[in-house]
Amino acid sequence: MRTWELAKAHPWVVATLAALAGTLALELFGAPDAAQWLASVFGAVVLVKVSIGMVKDLLHGHWGIDILAVTAIASTLLVGEYLAALVVCLMLTGGEALEDYAAGRAKRSLSALLERAPQVAHLLLPDGTPRDVAMESISVGDRLLVRPAEVVPVDGILSTDSDGRAIEAGFDESSLTGEPLPVSRRTGDEILSGVLNGQRAVVLEATATAQDSQYSRILSLVREASESRAPMVRLADRYAVPFTIVAYLIGGLAWWLSGDPVRFAEVLVVATPCPLLIAAPVAFLAGMSRAAKNGVIVKSGGTIETLGRVRTAAFDKTGTLTYGRPELLEVRPARGADGRPVLDEDELLRITGSAEQYSGHVLADSIREAAEARGLRLVPATEAREIATHGVTAVLEGREVVVGKGSFVRDHTTGFEVADLEPGESAVYVGVDGVFAGVLLISDRLRANARATLDELDRLGVRQRMILTGDAALTASHIAAQVGVTRVEAELLPEDKVRIVRDAEPGPVMMVGDGVNDAPVLAVADVGVAMGARGSTAASQSADVVIVRDDISRAAVAVSVGQRTLRVAKESIWVGIALSVVLMLVAAFGVIPAIVGALLQEVVDLVAIANALRATRAGRDELRDFAALHDHSDEAHAEARALATA
Numbered sequence: 001m002r003t004w005e006l007a008k009a010h011p012w013v014v015a016t017l018a019a020l021a022g023t024l025a026l027e028l029f030g031a032p033d034a035a036q037w038l039a040s041v042f043g044a045v046v047l048v049k050v051s052i053g054m055v056k057d058l059l060h061g062h063w064g065i066d067i068l069a070v071t072a073i074a075s076t077l078l079v080g081e082y083l084a085a086l087v088v089c090l091m092l093t094g095g096e097a098l099e100d101y102a103a104g105r106a107k108r109s110l111s112a113l114l115e116r117a118p119q120v121a122h123l124l125l126p127d128g129t130p131r132d133v134a135m136e137s138i139s140v141g142d143r144l145l146v147r148p149a150e151v152v153p154v155d156g157i158l159s160t161d162s163d164g165r166a167i168e169a170g171f172d173e174s175s176l177t178g179e180p181l182p183v184s185r186r187t188g189d190e191i192l193s194g195v196l197n198g199q200r201a202v203v204l205e206a207t208a209t210a211q212d213s214q215y216s217r218i219l220s221l222v223r224e225a226s227e228s229r230a231p232m233v234r235l236a237d238r239y240a241v242p243f244t245i246v247a248y249l250i251g252g253l254a255w256w257l258s259g260d261p262v263r264f265a266e267v268l269v270v271a272t273p274c275p276l277l278i279a280a281p282v283a284f285l286a287g288m289s290r291a292a293k294n295g296v297i298v299k300s301g302g303t304i305e306t307l308g309r310v311r312t313a314a315f316d317k318t319g320t321l322t323y324g325r326p327e328l329l330e331v332r333p334a335r336g337a338d339g340r341p342v343l344d345e346d347e348l349l350r351i352t353g354s355a356e357q358y359s360g361h362v363l364a365d366s367i368r369e370a371a372e373a374r375g376l377r378l379v380p381a382t383e384a385r386e387i388a389t390h391g392v393t394a395v396l397e398g399r400e401v402v403v404g405k406g407s408f409v410r411d412h413t414t415g416f417e418v419a420d421l422e423p424g425e426s427a428v429y430v431g432v433d434g435v436f437a438g439v440l441l442i443s444d445r446l447r448a449n450a451r452a453t454l455d456e457l458d459r460l461g462v463r464q465r466m467i468l469t470g471d472a473a474l475t476a477s478h479i480a481a482q483v484g485v486t487r488v489e490a491e492l493l494p495e496d497k498v499r500i501v502r503d504a505e506p507g508p509v510m511m512v513g514d515g516v517n518d519a520p521v522l523a524v525a526d527v528g529v530a531m532g533a534r535g536s537t538a539a540s541q542s543a544d545v546v547i548v549r550d551d552i553s554r555a556a557v558a559v560s561v562g563q564r565t566l567r568v569a570k571e572s573i574w575v576g577i578a579l580s581v582v583l584m585l586v587a588a589f590g591v592i593p594a595i596v597g598a599l600l601q602e603v604v605d606l607v608a609i610a611n612a613l614r615a616t617r618a619g620r621d622e623l624r625d626f627a628a629l630h631d632h633s634d635e636a637h638a639e640a641r642a643l644a645t646a
Contacts, residue, residue, distance in 0.1 A: 010093070012046075012049075012093040013090070013093045015042070015093075016042070016046070016086065016089050016090045016093045017090065019038060019039065019042040019086060019089075020039075020083075020086045020087070020090060022035075022038055023035045023038050023039045023082070023083065023086060024083075026038065035082070036080070036082050039082035039083065039085060039086050040077055040082055040085075042086070042089070043073055043076075043077050043082065043085040043086060043089055044077065046073065046089040046093070047070060047073045047074060047077075050069060050070055050073070051070050054067060054070060067244060069088065071248075071268055072085075072088050072265070072268040072269050072271065073085050073088050073089060075261075075264055075265035075268055076088065076265045076268075076269060076594055078261075078265075079261055079262045079265045079594075081262070081265055081266075081269075081594035081595065083594075083595045083598075087269075087595065087598030087599060087602070088269060088598055088601075090602075118135065118150070118151045118152075118153045119134075119135065120132045120133065120134060120135065120153075121133055121135055121138055121144050121153040121154070121210075122144060122145040122146070122147070123137075123138070123142055123143070123144060123145075124142075124143040124144065124145055124203065128162070130145045135153060135154075135210040136210060136211075138153065138154055138206055138209055138210050139206065139209065140206055140207060140208060140209065141205065141206060142205070142206045143159065143203055143204070143205055143206075144156065144203070144204045144205075144206060145201060145202075145203055145204075146197045146201065146202050146203070146204055147197070147201050148197060148198065148199050148200060148201060149196065149197060149198075149199075150196070150197050151193075151194060151195070151196055151197075152171070152191055152192070152193050152194065152195050152196075152197060152204065153193060153210065153213075154193045154204075154206050154207075154208055154209065154210050154213040155190070155191070155192055155193050155206070155207050155208040155212075155213040156190075156191055156193075156204035156205050156206045156207050156208075157188060157189070157190060157191070157204065157205045157207055158185050158186065158187050158188065158189050158190075158191050158202060158203075158204060159187065159202070159203040159204060159205050160187050160203070161203075166186060166187035166188075167186070167187050167200075167202065168184055168185070168186045168187075169184070169185055169197070169198055169200055169202045170183065170184055170185075170198035170199065171183055171184075171185055171191065171195045171196065171197060171198055172195060172196035172198065173192070173195045173196075190207070191204060192213075193208075193210075193213035193216065194213075239573060239577060243271075243577060243580075246581065246584075247267065247268060247271035247580075247584060250267050250271075250581075250584045250585065250588055251263070251264040251265075251267035251268050251271070251584070251588070252264065253588065254266075254267050254587070254588035254589075254590075258590065260590070262590075262594070263587070263588060263590055265594055266587040266588075266590070266592060266593065266594045266597055267584050267587045267588055269587070269594050269597040269598045269601065270580060270583035270584055270587050270592065270597040270598075270600060270601050270604075271580055271583075271584050278605065278608065278609055278612075279569070279572035279573060279575075279576060279608035279609055279611065279612040280569045280572060280573055280612070281301065282572075282609055282612040282613060283565055283568045283569035283572055283612035283613075283614075283615045284301035284304050284305065284565060284569060284615075285301065286565065286568075286612065286613055286614075286615035286616040287301075287304045287561055287562065287564070287565025287568075287615045288301065288304060289616060290561055290565075290615065290616050290617070290618070291304070291545075291557075291558060291561045294554065294557050294561065295547060295548050295549040295551070295554050295557075296545060296546075296547055296548070296554050296557060296558045296561070297545065297546045297548060298544070298545050298558070299543075299544050299545065299546075300544070303527060303544040303545060303562075304561070304562050304565050304566070305562070305565075305566055305569075306508050306526055306527050306544075306562070307510070307527055307545070307558055307559055307561070307562025307563070307566075308559075308562035308563045308564075308565060308566030308567070309508050309562075309566065310462055310508050310509070310510045310526070310527060310559050310562070311461065311462060311463065311464065311506040311507060311508065311509075312462065312463075312464040312465070312466075312504050312505070312506060312507060312508070312509040312510070313454075313457055313462045313464070313465050313466075313509075313510045313511075313512065313555070313559075314465075314466050314467070314468050314497075314500070314501055314504065314509065314510070314511045314512070314521075314525070315465070315466070315467050315468070315485075315511075315512045315513075316467075316468060316469060316511075316512065316513035316514060316518050317467055317469035317471055317475075317476055317479055318363075318444055318469065318471060319514040319531065320512055320513055320514050320531055320552060321446060321447060321450045321467065321479055321483060321552065322444040322445060322446055322447060322450075322479065323444065323445055323446075323447055324444065324514065325365075325366065325444070326363055326366040326426065326442040326443060326444035327366065327442065327443055327444075327445075328349075328366055328367065328370035328440060328441075328442055329425065329441045329442060329443050330440070330441040331345040331348055331349050331438070331440055331441075332419065332438055332439050332440070332441060333345060333348050333437065333438040334415065334417065334436050334437055334438045334439075336415075341438075342432070342435060342436075342437045342438065343432070343437050343438065346374065346376060348430060348437060348438045348440075349367070349370065349371050349374065349376060349440070350371055350376040350377070350378065350379075351396055351399070351401055351430070351432065351437075352367055352371070352401075352403055352428065352430050352440060353367050353368045353370070353371030353372070353376065353378050354371075354378045354379045354380075354381065354394070354396050354401075355381065355384070355392050355393075355394040355396060355401045355402075355403045356368050356392065356403060357378060357380075357381070357384075358381060358384035358385075358386055358392050358394055359386050359391075359392045359403075360386070363426065363428055363442055364392075366442060367428065367440060367442075379396055379397060381394040381395055381396050382395045382396075383395040387404070387408070390404050390405055390407075390408040391403050391404015391405055391408040391409065392404060393412075399432055399433055400432070400433055400434070401430070401431070401432055402430070402431040403428060403429070403430050403431075404428070404429065405429065406418060406419075406427065406429050408429075409429035409430065409431045409436065410429075410436075412431050412434065413431035413434055413435055413436040413437075414434060414435055414436065415435055415436040416429075416431075416436045417436065419439040419441065421441070421472065421474055421475070423474060423475070423477070423478035425441050425442065425443050425474075425475060426441070426442045426443070426444065426471055426472060426475050427439050427440070427441055427442070427472070428440040428442060446479060446482050446483070447552050449551070449552060449553050450482075450483050450552055451482065451483045451484060452553065453552050453553045453555060453556045454483050454484060454485065455484070456553070456556040456560075457555070457556050457559060460556065460559050460560055460563060461563075462510075462559060464487075464504070464505075464506065465485050465487070466485060466487035466488065466489065466500075466504075467479065467480050467485050467487070467488045467489070467490075468489050468492055468496075468497045468500060468501070468511075468521070469488075469489070469490055469491075469492060470490075470491060470492050470493065471490060471491070472490060472491060473488070473490035473491060475490075476488045476489075476490035477490070494518075494520045494521065495520070497511075497518070497520070497521040498520050498521050498524050501521050501524060501525050502524060507526055508526035508527060509525050509526045509527070510525060510526065510527040510528075510529060510555070510559070511525035511527070511528050511529065512529040512530075512531070512552070512555050513528075513529075513530065513531070514530060514531035518530070522543045522544075523543075525544075527544050527545060528543040528544050528545070529543055529544070529545040529546075529547065529555055529558065530543035530545070530546050530547065531547050531550065531552070545558055564615065564618070564619055565615045568611070568612060568614050568615040569612065569615070571611060572608050572609075572611045572612040573608075575607060575608050575611050576604055576605075576607075576608040579604045579607065579608075580601070580604060583597065583600055583601070583604070
């Protein structure tokens with residue numbers, strides 16, 4: 001922010017500086033009475049302004065620490081220390097300006113995302129010439145030119161070059177994923193909006209509008225995060241009452257023992273509580289900024305505080321602990337009374353894939369893709385309905401088809417048989433015209449860094465870890481054994497997850513999920529964390545934290561950042577309190593004149609703020625542990641890409 005903009009935003013700072021300069025000028029020109037009159041009048045105006053705000057807070061039941069500042073101004077004016085009174089006024093009015101400056105530094109990563117948002121796109125016309133168009137006018141299927149070093153405007157697929165040949169291009173995805181090294185993408189690969197193009201111009205075929213693209217969703221989350229007011233004043237106010245009592249006690253004893261009321265003013269001048277008001281919010285904003293650098297959007301400062309205290313973590317299974325890209329293992333048709341299959345394998349897969357066109361479940365995608373990979377033609381339904389967490393019913397080519405969980409299909413068919421499953425396998429049951437038609441066996445692989453992530457949470461003090469899933473108990477237990485989790489709750493409905501998370505101990509409780517069915521439990525958890533890279537919009541909107549890369553280890557990163565941020569915030573408060581108490585004790589003996597004490601308190605403010613900004617950096621243990629998780633996540637990304645291109 002420029003100087004004149006800062007001055008315009010904080011007129012009371014300008015007025016205080018003007019009053020201080022005028023008072024000093026009158027002193028230098030031999031007019032001490034006029035100097036005292038100017039300082040006293042201005043100090044009284046500030047005193048009234050601050051007192052009104054303090055009274056309003058008290059009437060709302062909020063005991064703050066402004067009472068110390070009010071007493072300091074009043075006492076210095078009464079004993080004639082008018083220069084000290086002006087310095088205290090400057091500290092109060094300048095506190096907000098200091099907070100804005102420090103917050104600007106802390107929110108640098110969040111602001112960077114907003115500032116680099118593209119405003120126009122280069123639409124390729126039928127003749128191949130580009131034309132700049134507004135982002136809002138981009139439609140799915142449009143071909144867009146992305147020039148070197150430009151931000152990709154919308155989600156899309158990397159196209160061929162002008163001669164129709166496949167290409168390979170580099171992209172900087174650090175703003176979305178935190179990955180510092182450029183990544184290589186080839187023709188046919190998905191390119192997310194918000195990444196930075198490399199050294200060659202490329203053509204992108206839009207797969208989403210600007211509003212529906214990944215970067216737009218991230219920007220909306222960032223705006224929400226950057227506009228939130230960190231409720232750290234609450235943390236500071238925990239110390240307000242004892243700090244105020246100590247200050248009055250020391251000041252009162254100094255006055256009583258010395259018989260000099262000036263001692264009381266000198267003590268209160270160094271007790272003014274700006275470190276408590278400024279340092280804590282700055283630390284929380286710094287923590288939010290650092291989380292954003294690591295691919296984690298935290299929506300509020302209060303969430304950072306809660307992350308730092310998390311003691312229980314619950315995880316959804318599919319798409320969270322696993323890749324969320326299940327593979328079709330086997331198509332197993334049911335056999336009729338004559339021993340022959342009710343349907344052959346291809347027909348069973350075709351009608352199942354056709355019905356699953358109307359489901360948003362992750363298993364539905366795998367079935368549809370498997371059917372298309374076999375060259376089977378999916379048909380539209382004349383009627384279709386999805387029953388959340390249960391399955392789909394559809395009318396296909398005149399046949400009534402039901403697809404979903406065993407209990408759901410059993411209730412709609414005759415001849416139902418439960419499939420024999422190996423650990424880690426899931427079953428999708430199918431019925432046609434009221435008769436059980438067969439089952440499709442599917443397996444979803446565990447993420448390569450899932451075990452390392454849960455081990456890291458254990459090291460961070462999150463001792464209670466559990467899996468909450470709607471999947472079969474056998475499959476859930478298999479995954480739990482692989483990641484070292486002992487508490488597993490399977491075959492749950494969304495309301496079951498909500499009940500378990502509400503009752504979980506010890507708190508606070510963090511829930512990590514990715515799908516539409518996780519939205520309710522993410523909303524009720526103390527901290528809801530959404531895997532937003534491929535997760536649903538509903539999950540991201542319900543969550544307090546959104547992971548913008550497809551990497552489960554970011555959940556542990558979020559807790560670690562929260563812990564360090566909370567630790568730095570408390571340290572900053574205690575640094576301010578400790579320095580103020582030392583200065584108060586010294587001032588009680590009359591060693592520090594009021595004007596010098598006021599200036600020393602400004603130094604205390606700067607020390608507390610500088611300490612709070614340490615939250616923008618990782619501690620040594622975090623650097624080591626993050627690197628270990630990163631090594632695992634590289635393997636995870638490689639496997640995810642292999643699955644996506646299989």
